[in-house]
Each structure stands twice: as C-alpha cells, then as structure tokens.
Amino acid sequence: MNHIEKNGEYVGVVSKMGANGEGIIKENGCTVFVPFVLIGEKVRYKVLKVKGGIAFGKATEICAPAEERVRPKCKVYEKCGGCQLQHLKYKLQLALKSRIVKDCLSKIAFIDADVPACVRSDLEYGYRNKLQLPVRATEYGVTVGFFAQNSHRIVPISDCPIQPEWCGKIISAVKKYVSEYGVSAYDEKTESGIVKHVVVRDVSGKLIITVVANGDELPESDGLIRILREQFKVFSLYLNINKRNDNVILGEKFVRLYGKNKYAARDLGVKYEVGPESFVQINDGVRRRIYQDALKYSETDENTTVIDAYSGAGMLTAIFAKKSKKAIGVEIVKEAVNIADDLKKLNGLNGVMENVCAPCEEVLPEIMAKERKENSKCVLVLDPPRQGIDGKIIEAIKASVPDRIIYISCSPQTLSRDLGLIVGTLERKGDALVKSEVASGGYEIETIKTYDMFPQTKHVET
Template sequence: MLLKNEIVKIEIVDITDEGNGVGKVDGFTIFVPGTAVGDKLRVRLVKLQKHFGYGIIEEMLEPSPDRIEMDCSVYRQCGGCSLRHISYQAELAIKQNWVTQHLRRIGGITAPVLPIIGSPQQDRYRNKTQCPIRDDGQGVCLGMFGKRSHRVIQCTDCKLNPPHFKLILQTVQDFCKEQHISTYNEEKHDGLLRHVYIRDAQATDETMVCLVINGDEIPHSDLLIKQLIANCPSVKSIVLNINKAKTNVILGKTCKTLWGKDHITDILCGVKIELSPLSFYQVNREGAEQLYHIAADFAELTGNELLLDLYCGAGTIGLSMAHKVHELIGVEIIPAAIENAKQNAINNGITNTRFICDDAKGAAAMLKQQGLTPNVVILDPPRKGCEPEVLQTVADMNPQRIVMVSCNSATLARDLAVLQTLGYQTIKAQPVDMFPRTTHVEAIIMMTKCGSEGEK
C-alpha cells in the first residue's frame, strides 16, 4: 500500500490531455505534472485516491530525450503553458495521440486521423491576451493566473504574446501604481480594474487595449491614453468594458470607447475582419488560415451550395468561403459579433450573405421552419460542444456534408457519435495545432450523409 509523502521510482509512459505525465507503481497510476515521456524519476506522492494518485518530482534520475531547456522564469507557476519543457515535435506527437484516442474511445470513430499540422509559429503567435490585475499585498501585480488558482503570477512578457504587449501591460501597471488605481478583489467584490485585455490585428498592425473595470470610468484616463499611444504606436483603439457582476466571467456586455476606433481591422484568408472586444476570433492568425483552408477543402464547395455557418462569431470562417457558395447564412448569439459579421461582409463587398443573431439551437430550428435545406453545415462550437437539439436539427436539415471544427476533441468525439446515430458518417479527421506549448489542439472533421454522393 502506497502512503502519502512516500517517495517512489517511476518512468513516465504517457501524457494526459491536462499535461500531466503518467507512470505506474505496481499497476497503480501516478500523475506527475511537468514531466515528459521517458523521464525516469523519484516522485513524492502528494495525493492518493482509490485508483490513482498525484506526485511531484523529487529527483530526476534520467531525463527524457524529449526534454528541452526551460526558457520562461514563471513556467512552473503560471497556468498558461503546460508543455514548454518538451520539444515541439514531441508535443505534436502527443496532441496527435490525444485526438486519435478521444475519437476512438469516446466516439467509437474509426475514420482516418491525418497527421497533425503544426503551427507556423510556436512562440509570439497570440493576437489576444486577457491579463488579471490584482493587489498581492505588496503592490499591483499583473500577469497570469497560477495553475488551478486565482493567484496572479507577475508576468508582462509572456512568450506566447507579441513583444509590444509587454509595453502595453507595463504601461497600465505603472499607471495604476502612480495614480493609485484600485484593482479588483474577487472575495470582497470591490476595487476597479479587473483585467487588461489586448487584441492585435497582425496584418494591419492595429492594436486594441480594453480595460475591464468594476465601475463606469477610470480616473485620469486622459493621462493613460497619452502614455499608451506614446509607448505603443500600434494602439488604435482604447476601450472600457464594464463588468460589475460578481463572476469569474472576464467580459461584461457593455463597452465604451475611450479613444480611437471602437474596433480594429485584421485580414484573414484575404477577408478584412472588424474586431470588437466581444468578437470571437482565432488567437493564432497564421494557424487559423491553415485551419480555414482545410475546412474549405473538407466542405468540397462547387459554387452552388447554401452554406450554414453555426457559431459564426464575426463571420470569419464563413466569409472565407463565401466566394465558393451560392449563399452563406451565419448564426451567432453575441449581438456585437453579428454586427461585426454584417459589417465585415459589407467591407469586403460580399453580398451573398445573411447573418442571424440567435443561439445555434434557435436559429437552426427557425431555418428549418423556413424550409431551408443547406447543402453544407459548418459547426464551430465552444469547448463544451453542441447541444443535442442542435445536432438533431442539423441532421433534420439533411445537409450532404457537415464540417466540424473543434478545440476540444473529447466533446467533439461525443458529438460525432450522436451525428453518426442520426445518419452521418465520419470520413476523416485533421488535427491542427493552433495553441503551441499549451494542452489545447484543434481538429477538423468531415462528415457525409450516409448513402449520399459525397460518401467516400
């Protein structure tokens, strides 16, 4: 029987989709964070359950060949990266296995899983960051939440962010210290500044700074504006987001422009995209272009189709395919995102589109009542996946093909299993790494109606 605080020798044989190494002692599974497949370790057991336990590294006996030198001083404390200690090729192999195993074990999917496509950039690829700002008892602290906690780890230069984000974050942090701006306290629900949220349009070199506040205005905002535009010339928009709710949700529903434009404009797959603070947009622009090209290939568009894009956000994925279809209908629940999508279509001269503000379930049901029968449906749901009613309604529309884009292969596998009971078969899966050094991975799935001409 193993005991808490006992030290055991183990070899890491696998990595979970939470980033923990897996080892065994006499058949008993031990999860160890910060490890790599092939590590041989002495591990201290810190938590024991009936069938598994957790340990921490006590001594490295023999490191894995996958290990690389650490290049981040806060990696062990920060909750942003989980795979920064292994080579990128090893990371891709792990993510390929995650997607394959989820599809097989959860969904019973036997379709081919194509070799994973890596990100063009492994560092500095993010076009968005949301940094909590708090008083840690010794002053203003700005950075990332620690792993499994709401303790802020001071870090203004995350290696996943572009270098100029550091200038913005340091400017805001210095401003708060100099002007005695209060920061949010989650337990007491007081203090003003909650998060610093930055968006970047990499194709146009436009940056938006959004300050999430527990109030209506920031004192001395004119001074902050001057400092931001002086320190970072790419800043074209400075916005307040009002969030007075006692919640862990980062953004509130109301935005107020302090200076500049209320949006920034990026270019993705040749389409100009207007982005407001509330718009969904892929955080890895170059990776997203790869992702959307594959999705278009899977859709097998000929120019005659009605394409339904559920969970369309600012319309990015649908608009990138609009020139290949007869008509595009996009659906999104966030009003600001739908307005962005409509404006994006106008700005690009795309006239064969219609965008509906509703949840996917309600809009799909409405379109079904109107007798619309899309030839292809694009599903790009949040991490929780699709509601069963949405999957049923989509199947009832009888599209020839369904292309699903997912950042959670576990819920993806669950949804595919449901669609397979509704008359669709999975043809192929393509993992795409959009989030290097983290435990997230994207996957694109092609499904066809059983017995249809598109069946492979």
C-alpha cells in the first residue's frame, strides 16, 4: 500500500528516466513521474495526481543538480508544451533516446537488440522548417505563442530556439499587423474573431505563410503583405478558411494572396514542389539521412520491386523508383496521392512509379502477393503513423514473405509491438499479445538505428 497523497510535498532522488523524458522517483511504494529532472538529482516536488501505485508530480526545487544539467535556451521552457529535454546535455539526449527504444523492444516485444547512440541532428536548435502559431484573444489582448501542454492556454512568446531565426520576425510581423489594423484574434469561447493560426513552411529560405481565419476574407491583407515585405525578400501569403471550433488547424480552402503558388526544391536526386498543403518532415538533414539509410539497407537494384506502404506525398517512393525496377506507393489520403502523382510527372517516373490511393490494410495483401509472384525480389517499406501497422499487414507479410522489410517509425511502443509480431517473439491469443515460446516469424532484425528528428524533445525516429 502506498502512502503518498495528492498535493503533498516530498523530497526524493531521481532513479531513472521515463519514456517521455520525465524523471522517475520511488516514494513510499509509489512510482512518481516528475518532468524536467535528471537521474541522480535530489528534488523537492509536489504531487499533482495519484492513481494506484502511480503518481505525477511537479518539481518545486532542484536541491542537488546533476552535472548533466544545462541551462535551457528557451525563456518559457517548462511552460510551453513543445520541449522536454532542453535541460539535458545534447549527447545525453541522444543516449536517452536510444535507450528508450531499446527498453521498449525488451519490455514490449521481448527483443534484446543492440541500439547504438541516436544519429544526431546537424542542428541542435533552429532545425524546424515548419512553424504553427496559435493566435487568440485573451484577457491581455491578442496573444501569439504556443499552447501549454495538454491545454488551449496560450503561452506568449517572442521567439522559439528550435525554430530558425525567421520565427521571431514572423511573430513580430503578426503582432504589428493585428495592432496597426485592429484585426481581431479568435476567441474559442465566443467563436468570434478572425485570425486563428499562422502556419509557415520554409523551403530553402523561401517562406510559405498561411493565415488561418475564421472568415472568408483576411482584413487589410495588403497591410500584412507590406509588413512581411519589410522582413522577407521571397515569400508567399495564403489565406486558409477554417470556421470550425475544434482542434483541426487547417480548413479545406486556401486562397493565394501574394507570391508564388509553390516553390521548387531538390533532395537525393528528386525534384519536388512545396505548397501550403504539402507535408515534408520538419528536419531536412535528419530526413535525408533516414531516406539514405532506407535506400542502403533495402539493397534494391534494377530487379527489385519496392512497395512503399503509408507513402504520403511520395518522396520516398520516388527515391526508390529511381533505383529499382518499380516502386509502388500506397496512401489513404487523396490529396497526398495527387501530390505523389505530380511528383511522378515532374521527375519523369511514369512506368516505374505507381501511386495507389487506398487503406494499406485493404490493398497491401493483394499487391504484395501479386508482386511477389511476378518479381524475383521484393522489398517492403513501412512508414506508418504513430498507431503502427494493421494486423492484416502482418498476415500479408507472413503470406508473401518480402525479401527485406524496412520499418520507419515515430513510436517506439508500436514499433516494438509490430516487430515482435513480424519476427515472432509475440503472438496473438484472442485480443491479447503474449510472448511466443519460440520465435517463428521467419525474419531476423539486421539493423536498428535511431535518429534525432526532434532535438530537445522526447520524440525519436527509428
């Protein structure tokens, strides 16, 4: 029985780090999770929530700081919900992330794997090519910033260290625009006000700026263009119309107000265009390393068919199409498939690149069976969303047995589950996953690499 109470204050020593970058303290038979603390630190903390033998707390004093602690660069760190690890030396962030993946593989899938230190980002700060800023009407007037963790309360900011230097200029421009022209910000309670979000995408120094509005027009848009031209040489400005009062940032309709429709870019031999609706991984350097490694480990050649499941806008499909007999991308989002078709035309990949719009779990078994019969070599690339792959895909893998599987994941938990089922250390019994007596999946793990796509945060790519 634990003897820890909500709102109670305690002093303890952090014994380990959790999967979300928080410190773990053992207190009176209870496991307490406390963010923004490090292993070995003696901390004073207040308990915010108790549930069974688990509690969640907030550090009120670092009594004995660890040598690994550094001063965060962000002025609102611990208030903004974006970063969790700015207080930890970067080299140790990398070690922590690889350990999180290793622990998940062991605890969830019973896989004892060697997971080397995380591949570092070239940029520890200023690495993001995308910015999403909520703009709200508050008791203090128009507020521009980020949402606090698990809330819609805005933390006001003037800059963000994980964004490029243009971030501060964008925030300043938005504030000047609403102030000079008296443009209203959105109020979630009354569902009134115009400006809801500002979304910016950086394409090799050229900015695509989208103002999300609760209305069909953007008031004084010429004034905003003038303010932006004072700061930026090359940019496009879009209005996005979103009158919904929910968590969805972008509406369906975009209206171009200034600048080019799209901007061209090139990466790993593939030409592509980026517009306001495009999806591109937010860390250009790390994305490039992941794609290079995916190509290397696939061992694809002119006799290989590559099936790219959850292919998104087709960038990786196009990279494989240039190096293989054929690459087939499967994606459920129609807009993404349309972009992938444009990518195919732009790069002259007709005949070697095919894009299928459908749920992976519905069409992948048939595609894999067909390609396995017709080709001497077949590689399956899996790049699913956070929830991982469907059970039907696991069965399709077992039935068609692709020569190699490349799995790119943003969730160590679902990656571990899916790998356990693929290599056979896990099996389903009813609705439950249990440890297999004998690993019988027919596959062995050859390489595991982790990548720091999101420095200063708890997130890791594998």
